[in-house]
Amino acid sequence: MASAGDSEQVVRRFVLAALAEVRGALRDEASGTPRTLTGSLTRAELEGESLELCLQLLSRRNAPFHWMATLTRIATAEVLASDLTPCLLPPLTPDATDEPVQYDAGKVGQVVLKKLQEVCIHWQRKTPVFHQTRRSFQISIHAIKNTRRKMEDRHVIFQDLNALFGLEDEEEQAYFAVFDGHGGVDAATYAATHLHVLMTREEAFGTKPCEALGRAFRQADQGFVLKAKRESLRCGSTGVVTLMRGKTLHVAWLGDSQVTLVRCGNAVELMMPHKPDREDEKKRIEALGGCVIWFGAWRVNGTLSVSRAIGDAEHKPYISGEADCASFSLDGSEDYLLLACDGFYDTVHADEAVRIVGEHLRENDGDPNMVAHRLVASARDAGSSDNITVLVIFLRDTQQVMQDMLQKEKQEQEEKLAMEGSTATVEHDQESSRKVAPNELPTNGLKSDLDNSAKCATHQPAEEETAVENEMFSEGNECEAQVKNAKPDDTFSPTPAESDNHGLSKEMGCVLQNVEPAVDASISVGSINNPSEQCESVLASSGLQVEPSSRSSALSEQQATQKQCNSTINEVSGQAC
Incomplete structure (x- = not known):
């Protein structure tokens, strides 16, 4: 330099x-x-x-x-x-x-x-x-006509805006833009030629650059509409512009061309493109008397598939020339900016673009020269038939970007392995906690329910756990006997347990299937986990009273309560175990 x-x-x-x-x-x-x-x-x-x-x-x-x-x-x-x-x-x-x-x-x-x-x-x-200049950028740009008859995209790269306009006392400024024409190239060419001039000549440019950008878009639209009427032009252009001033990024856009900021290897959403099917855009168009209909794509008045653009004089005011603007602070961790037309973003998501860029840098030892070619090829291979323009501006040295990316991938891999190891340990502990002797398993299908529910169970001391399991399966056998002796009018269905001290699933209740006609009856999981609460439930439904046992009672007290419960159940017909 x-x-x-x-x-x-x-x-x-x-x-x-x-x-x-x-x-x-x-x-x-x-x-x-x-x-x-x-x-x-x-x-x-x-x-x-x-x-x-x-x-x-x-x-x-x-x-x-x-x-x-x-x-x-x-x-x-x-x-x-x-x-x-x-x-x-x-x-x-x-x-x-x-x-x-x-x-x-x-x-x-x-x-x-x-x-x-x-x-x-x-x-x-x-x-x-x-x-x-104190700041320079590594830039990769590529644009193709693709399968279209004409190339209607235009792009602008001004690494030193101050030198172009003699702005010696300003902070360093850089200007990048992509314009996507339709119906001809004239509107895109007009925007690429005049928008930066209109922006810098705005009085607000020095103190409110975002406001100046919005006005520049408006003036460019008005200027081209007049030119189109004089010269009988019937075309328009979407556009996305970025202005970097010091440590601030200003973004303005019109239509569906987009920009993505990548920070620490992650895509950061900066904008929402203007499309006819966007709810607020649809309401705006309909409020003006227009309509949005599907004709291969969502189109304004059945013609254009964009809702905002420079030009398109015959479609005003439905096609708006008002740009959206936003400003973002830069902290030095930003990797690069990616500007592209809809020919790219319609087929390649921002996260996929980040992956492609990272893959290219890794394979080429951090060389960014052909990264835009790689991105364009990815969009084309994904099915894009439109003109494709991709502009990548690296905000940090690409070698450092690549090293940070490799470090991030290594860290993510280590975290993944650690998580897999932790999951395997938990599964092993759960498998050990639900092992029971084969001769203790019930034969009526309750085993599968118990196995599934045991996955959620809270670990207990070995002796207490064995006692509870024996009690559970004895109740299962009793339940099985009730099912076998059930009358045609009996129906059993599970209800949520009032107490779930061991974390067992509510599906552990006894269920009598294929019995008609059905009448309402219920069973609580608490009968297995906490017999005293099941007893309370059954007695309450029968109109009988019994002193409720404390949740913190010892296992022997729960067994005594269960005997009282079982005695009461025998007196109440139509109730479940």
């Missing part, structure tokens, strides 16, 4: 290369092969178009961005200060008072090239000193 200490010879080589590029463009113009602008321009569009033309030419030389930005800014300032009267177009409507002044874009383009050439010649004589 160039800095105050860079070799003058290196800068001079850049200037000579830029000059050669400009002279080649001028020769093409003279030979009738235009490489500049076409159509017409308003006064408000001159700055954006001039900047864009210069950057397109200079970017072919692969020079540091702030070199190109400085040269572009100086040349554009010369264009705006020059007399452009020879470039004026006659009014489309004679005597029109509200028609904006328009310029021939081709003639303006020639003026831009000549001014750029003049600046390069001046730099040849006196080589400028460039000040290195």
